[in-house]
Amino acid sequence: MPLPYHYIFRNLLTRKLTTALTAGGMALVVYVFATVLMLEAGLKQTLVATGSDDNVTVIRQSSQTEVQSSIERSQASIVESSPEIAYLQDGRKAISKEVMVLVTLPKKAGGAPSNVAIRGSSDIGVAIRPQIHLSQGRLFRAGSSEIVVGRSIAERFANAGLGQTLHFGQRDWIIVGIVDAGRTGFNSEIWGDAEQMMQAFRRPVYSAITFRLSDSERFEALQHAIGNDQRLTLEAKRETRFYAEQSEMMAKFIKYLGMALSVIFSLGAIIGAMITMYASVSNRVAEIGTLRALGFQRRTVLTAFLLEALLLSSIGGLIGLLAASSMQWLTISTMNWQTFSELAFSFTLTPGIVLDSLLFALLMGLIGGVLPSLRAARLNIVDALRAG
Secondary structure, three states: OOOOHHHHHHHHHOOHHHHHHHHHHHHHHHHHHHHHHHHHHHHHHHHHHHOOOOEEEEEEOOOOOOOOOOEOHHHHHHHHOOOOEOEOOOOOEOEEEEEEEEEEEEEOOOOOEEEEEEEEEOHHHHHOOOOOEEEEEOOOOOOOOEEEEEHHHHHHEOOOOOOOEEEEOOEEEEEEEEEEOOOOHHHHEEEEEHHHHHHHOOOOOEOEEEEEEOOHHHHHHHHHHHHHOOOOOEEEEEHHHHHHHHHHHHHHHHHHHHHHHHHHHHHHHHHHHHHHHHHHHHHOHHHHHHHHHOOOOHHHHHHHHHHHHHHHHHHHHHHHHHHHHHHHHOEEEEEEOOOOEEEEEEOOOOHHHHHHHHHHHHHHHHHHHHHHHHHHHHOOHHHHHHHO
16 A cells, blocks of 8 residues: 655655755756746747748858858849749848958947857848837938947947947947847847848848748748759848748757756766665654555565655756746847857746756656665565664
């Protein structure tokens, strides 16, 4: 017959200090584990959300980023003639030929320099990206030295507020608007007129072409047509896929580093749980002997001690997960290793991370509790009662 559950709870409550210390150690490990996964998820979500499934991005073949890509004007005209491109309500084609460059600007805090992505685009480029909303001011005018900045740029960089002036590309640019692109990478960019940017940076070619499909089902046919056109050296990707690829290198580094730290920390938590459970067995030898004398089988004692260890780890897991969830309110910025530009993103907690974190906590409890539980189950009844 199974032992009552209140017996297991009582055993944890009678050792408040050791229970708190062991649960705290596990909570710390789960906190690290969960925040690493949240960091990875936040990075991926930020870049994936930057794109739209109905949009297509065209870059030079083998280019990993827009900064590395170059598209001749003649090639851009061929792409623009594709029948798969949708039209805006005003009759213009929903296509934006864009240029991307990097500049170094000082941050507000300490004045440390950091790379910022400058996107030369147009009002069409804004129109085909519904994630972008103007929060202050207005959009830049074509043919002018006006720019709009993402919310993260305005918050983190010096002289990046509405009405202020930034100097790059050997000229001054006045900020006429601030855009809020939600939790997307566009919040970490500066936008201006494409032709003006090309002149300022002496760049005669585009970096990428982005357009909206008239029929999303036509993407594969379009991709095949562009990839096999002998006049072109370009490739087409769905915008969501294009931006997802930008996160792969950094996301893998964060995940592998975080998992290594979690494994190292978890060894300490497992040893702590094991010591706690061994101490529990040593202090309750006579009690275990009495239970065996009353007819409780070895399997029942083993199960009871394992459940005690799992309960201890689950308490620590819940505390660690609760602490990690508070990180969702924090936004951090770092360099995207593939684009070498500043990128701001937030920690993101998903149901999958919650489940993985709790399972990780239970695994630590299981590993830490199995040997002490086996020792308790193997105690000889006579020896245990004599020791009491």
